[in-house]
Amino acid sequence: MSTNSQNPGQLEEFSYNDKITKWFIGATMLWGVVALLLGVTVAFQLAYWKLNLGLEWTTFGRLRPLHTNAAIFAFVGNAIFAGIYYSTQRLCKARLFSDFLSNFHFWGWQLIIVAAAITLPLGITTGKEYAELEWPIDIAIAVVWVAFAINFIGTLVKRRERHIYVALWFYIATIVTVAVLHIVNSISLPVDFMKSYPVYAGVQDALVQWWYGHNAVAFFLTTPFLGLMYYFVPKAANRPVYSYRLSIIHFWSLVFIYIWAGPHHLLYSSTPDWVQTVGMVFSVILWMPSWGGMINGLLTLRGVWDKVRKDPVLKFQATAITFYGMATFEGPLLSIKSVNYLGHFTDWIVGHVHAGTIGWNYMMIAGILYYLVPKIWKTKLYSLKLANTQFWAATIGLLLYMMSMWVAGITQGLMWRQIDAGGRLVYPNFIETVVKIVPMYWVRAFGGVLVLAGFIIMVYNLIMTIKLAKKDEKEEVFAAAPLNASSEEANATPHRRLEGLPILFTVLTTLAILVGGAVEIIPSLLSNKFIEKNPNVKPYTPLELAGRDIYIAEGCYVCHSQQIRPTPEENLRYGKPSTAADSVYDRPFQWGSRRIGPDLARVGGKYNDMWHYRHMMNPRDVTPKSIMPDYTWLFKKKTDFASIEKKVKVMKALGVPYSDEEVRRAFDLAQEQAESITKGLVEQGIPSEMKNKQIIALIAYLQRLGIDTSDKE
Amino acid sequence: MSDNKENLILHEDEKHLVLEHDYDGIHELNHPLPSWWFGTWILSFVFAVPYFMYYVMMDGPTLMDEYKKDMAVITQIKEAEAANGANFNLEEYNSWIAANDGVAKGAVVYEENCLSCHAEGGRGDIGPNLTDDHWINIKDHVGADTIYPVVFKGVEENGMPAWGEVLSKEEIMSVVSYVLTLHGTNPPEAKEPQGELIK
Numbered sequence: 003m004s005t006n007s008q009n010p011g012q013l014e015e016f017s018y019n020d021k022i023t024k025w026f027i028g029a030t031m032l033w034g035v036v037a038l039l040l041g042v043t044v045a046f047q048l049a050y051w052k053l054n055l056g057l058e059w060t061t062f063g064r065l066r067p068l069h070t071n072a073a074i075f076a077f078v079g080n081a082i083f084a085g086i087y088y089s090t091q092r093l094c095k096a097r098l099f100s101d102f103l104s105n106f107h108f109w110g111w112q113l114i115i116v117a118a119a120i121t122l123p124l125g126i127t128t129g130k131e132y133a134e135l136e137w138p139i140d141i142a143i144a145v146v147w148v149a150f151a152i153n154f155i156g157t158l159v160k161r162r163e164r165h166i167y168v169a170l171w172f173y174i175a176t177i178v179t180v181a182v183l184h185i186v187n188s189i190s191l192p193v194d195f196m197k198s199y200p201v202y203a204g205v206q207d208a209l210v211q212w213w214y215g216h217n218a219v220a221f222f223l224t225t226p227f228l229g230l231m232y233y234f235v236p237k238a239a240n241r242p243v244y245s246y247r248l249s250i251i252h253f254w255s256l257v258f259i260y261i262w263a264g265p266h267h268l269l270y271s272s273t274p275d276w277v278q279t280v281g282m283v284f285s286v287i288l289w290m291p292s293w294g295g296m297i298n299g300l301l302t303l304r305g306v307w308d309k310v311r312k313d314p315v316l317k318f319q320a321t322a323i324t325f326y327g328m329a330t331f332e333g334p335l336l337s338i339k340s341v342n343y344l345g346h347f348t349d350w351i352v353g354h355v356h357a358g359t360i361g362w363n364y365m366m367i368a369g370i371l372y373y374l375v376p377k378i379w380k381t382k383l384y385s386l387k388l389a390n391t392q393f394w395a396a397t398i399g400l401l402l403y404m405m406s407m408w409v410a411g412i413t414q415g416l417m418w419r420q421i422d423a424g425g426r427l428v429y430p431n432f433i434e435t436v437v438k439i440v441p442m443y444w445v446r447a448f449g450g451v452l453v454l455a456g457f458i459i460m461v462y463n464l465i466m467t468i469k470l471a472k473k474d475e476k477e478e479v480f481a482a483a484p485l486n487a488s489s490e491e492a493n494a495t496p497h498r499r500l501e502g503l504p505i506l507f508t509v510l511t512t513l514a515i516l517v518g519g520a521v522e523i524i525p526s527l528l529s530n531k532f533i534e535k536n537p538n539v540k541p542y543t544p545l546e547l548a549g550r551d552i553y554i555a556e557g558c559y560v561c562h563s564q565q566i567r568p569t570p571e572e573n574l575r576y577g578k579p580s581t582a583a584d585s586v587y588d589r590p591f592q593w594g595s596r597r598i599g600p601d602l603a604r605v606g607g608k609y610n611d612m613w614h615y616r617h618m619m620n621p622r623d624v625t626p627k628s629i630m631p632d633y634t635w636l637f638k639k640k641t642d643f644a645s646i647e648k649k650v651k652v653m654k655a656l657g658v659p660y661s662d663e664e665v666r667r668a669f670d671l672a673q674e675q676a677e678s679i680t681k682g683l684v685e686q687g688i689p690s691e692m693k694n695k696q697i698i699a700l701i702a703y704l705q706r707l708g709i710d711t712s713d714k715e
Numbered sequence: 716m717s718d719n720k721e722n723l724i725l726h727e728d729e730k731h732l733v734l735e736h737d738y739d740g741i742h743e744l745n746h747p748l749p750s751w752w753f754g755t756w757i758l759s760f761v762f763a764v765p766y767f768m769y770y771v772m773m774d775g776p777t778l779m780d781e782y783k784k785d786m787a788v789i790t791q792i793k794e795a796e797a798a799n800g801a802n803f804n805l806e807e808y809n810s811w812i813a814a815n816d817g818v819a820k821g822a823v824v825y826e827e828n829c830l831s832c833h834a835e836g837g838r839g840d841i842g843p844n845l846t847d848d849h850w851i852n853i854k855d856h857v858g859a860d861t862i863y864p865v866v867f868k869g870v871e872e873n874g875m876p877a878w879g880e881v882l883s884k885e886e887i888m889s890v891v892s893y894v895l896t897l898h899g900t901n902p903p904e905a906k907e908p909q910g911e912l913i914k
Contacts, residue, residue, distance in 0.1 A: 089739075093739055095739075163738065165736065167738040168743075233739075236741045239724070240722055240724050241723070242729075242733055242741070242742035243741065243742070243743045243744065244744055244746055245743075245744060245746035245747070245748070246734055246743040246744070246745045247745055247746070247748060248746070248748055248749075249743070251748060270778060275779075276771045278778075279766070279770050279771050280771075282766075283762075283763035283764075283766055283767045286759050286762060287756075287759045289756075290755055290759060291756070293752065294752065297749060297752060301746075305724065339778075421789070424792065424793075424883055425789050425790075425792035425793040425796055426796075426881060427881070430828075430881045430882075431827060491735065491736070568779055568782035569785065570782070570786050570788075570789040573782075573786060574880075579779075579782065609874075613832075613841055623831075624831045625831060626830065626831070
């Protein structure tokens with residue numbers, strides 16, 4: 003321990019809370035297996051639809067959100083907490099602020115994960131990507147996050163090191179930004195204990211959601227890992243960090259610029275042009291600030307590349323940084339409008355995301371665990387050979403994943419937009435473009451198996467390592483001098499002085515992220531351009547609203563977008579482009595982000611009711627070779643007519659112009675509409691008791707989509 | 716602890732760049748910003764700022780403007796195609812089918828576009844049976860000249876899409892020739908007759 007030799011008489015004794023780190027390491031290993039297993043499952047479901055198993059709880063639409071939530075919040079989340087708690091104590095020469103808060107944080111977070119694992123397969127979802135959890139769980143997340151924030155900032159305050167190190171800057175940015183994002187995006191009005199509608203509608207909801215979604219990538223998957231990199235890479239390499247100056251420049255530019263880039267998820271959508279342009283240009287300007295972290299990490303390894311070859315910790319970390327560099331080059335590239343047009347809604351994006359999550363997060367986590375487990379349990383790694391096996395399995399698996407998704411995405415993107423000399427689509431049937439990429443789905447799934455197998459090898463290796471450890475190890479006691487004026491550095495630069503003021507540092511970081519967030523969000527809440535009215539667009543009928551909730555519960559948005567982009571080929575395929583007015587009553591918006599099936603923004607009236615009935619019963623009946631699962635339970639489960647009045651009432655409270663009469667008669671109106679749809683179907687041979695089933699409500703919703711404005715140019 | 720300054724790997728050329736500080740054994744060098752990095756960053760501004768100014772502040776074309784321009788071209792092409800397609804001539808049809816093996820081509824077009832409603836062999840499913848003598852959308856007689864316009868223009872009230880927007884004239888002629896071969900066959904599980912009896 004390097005102690006302050008100037009004050010040998012005043013040393014304080016303390017120990018570190020490493021038990022909490024051990025717990026978070028255990029949770030990381032457990033949820034890592036779960037998250038990756040779910041990923042492999044959904045990958046195979048796309049390659050072979052029968053693996054949806056015909057059960058509502060196991061269809062792709064419900065498991066895919068579970069996979070993303072498990073990967074981001076359970077697997078990566080626990081790893082972040084393990085790494086932050088371990089390194090913060092050492093960087094501050096202080097025990098964590100509160101053992102109670104540490105335990106509360108741990109168990110609270112695990113309970114939230116369990117709640118997610120139960121509710122998402124049950125179809126309890128808000129239908130907003132990476133923010134699917136319903137309002138009581140959202141509140142729990144906010145509470146646990148605040149406990150984490152207090153515990154962390156409390157530790158900073160009682161530190162015995164005057165200046166806070168760059169890793170801690172990134173942790174601060176993570177903690178404040180995730181809190182802001184989560185709270186703003188989750189504001190909604192409850193209908194009942196497990197159902198709510200967001201306060202934002204349509205374009206507003208889309209902007210808030212992708213401001214959140216993009217920055218979940220930024221401040222949950224990027225900044226905490228940059229912080230961890232700044233601690234674990236120099237520790238493992240025993241090398242000084244390459245450039246303090248670069249740390250300062252790229253930290254501040256990253257946290258300031260990242261937050262602006264969210265609208266690049268909404269290029270070619272019905273959001274205002276200026277918002278899209280802001281999203282694009284900030285994404286381009288973000289490229290170098292992102293690479294600042296890569297350079298600082300890789301150049302820290304200058305001269306020790308022979309160690310990188312041998313040491314699994316450095317090997318994983320160096321690979322992680324390389325993939326980080328690749329993904330943060332691909333990101334700005336995909337934000338260029340014309341490139342985005344080709345890649346958006348395709349698997350290219352899915353590949354890009356996994357370059358980040360597997361390449362950057364998984365690899366970094368593996369490196370950190372290989373460092374932490376032997377260190378914290380005071381033993382040696384069980385098997386170097388197994389660690390190397392994992393490295394190759396994960397790397398080859400990821401490369402297969404990325405390459406298959408590049409091929410699939412670009413193939414599909416090009417097929418969608420191919421127009422012949424006669425002004426017709428070359429591939430008018432969407433299914434042709436799906437069938438073409440199914441072989442790539444098999445390659446991807448196989449790559450995923452390798453990544454999962456590698457992880458399981460690591461878990462085994464680490465458990466065996468822990469078994470080697472001596473039992474009943476006592477907490478080690480350290481000594482250091484408390485903070486006092488004399489520990490101030492002479493001739494400190496302004497930034498160095500700021501590093502001695504963590505609260506001010508936190509405030510400035512918060513301001514840096516609020517500017518970009520405010521410019522994006524506030525106009526959307528104030529300006530009516532975002533909620534452009536079109537008198538032809540009417541609110542959904544009560545039955546359509548119920549059908550819409552079924553659509554959301556089944557996760558249809560995971561495969562079907564509802565946003566027609568303003569280009570001729572989209573017009574030929576789906577109808578005229580979507581406008582802000584079209585989704586003005588959509589709470590939540592359902593624009594989607596991937597088209598595994600065709601866009602549905604104007605599907606209303608395109609097929610008859612019987613077509614939809616048959617399509618949900620067995621998609622292959624009407625679309626041979628479709629990869630969509632059967633939705634047989636929609637024909638057995640009853641529509642929840644009882645709650646419809648409450649739903650309409652909540653919508654009215656949010657500003658949807660329903661009359662009092664409509665609210666009062668919501669139940670009857672829904673029954674009447676169900677009756678009339680069923681009557682038409684009965685003539686074609688379906689049993690009349692279908693009237694109360696979910697399929698009828700869903701048909702009502704699907705037949706409504708886009709018809710208010712579809713033929714009025 | 717093992718990680719202290721004595722074990723730190725330092726190269727000769729960077730010793731003067733080590734800062735005083737030490738955080739849990741971690742040291743920092745103070746290398747200047749790499750010039751290629753800084754230069755590229757400046758270039759990203761050089762691209763982004765004028766781009767933003769042109770498209771947002773100086774009325775550069777919006778996505779909608781571009782769309783309308785492209786759409787005008789497509790509409791023109793489509794109108795010419797529609798005029799050509801609507802212009803059905805039985806002689807032209809007969810000679811084209813004979814010269815191009817139209818029925819075989821039509822079977823493929825049928826499978827990709829018509830099967831989902833009219834089912835295999837035209838036995839009917841969501842759409843009517845095409846093998847019997849009852850028809851919903853045609854009058855007078857069963858022939859290429861009466862079926863072609865139905866396929867081309869569609870019959871909205873009966874749920875028949877306008878295929879002229881999706882398929883070329885040749886494709887429609889070929890599928891019509893294929894459908895005519897189905898007429899009079901008696902496939903199993905055929906849908907009950909709909910519409911009027913036409914000989």
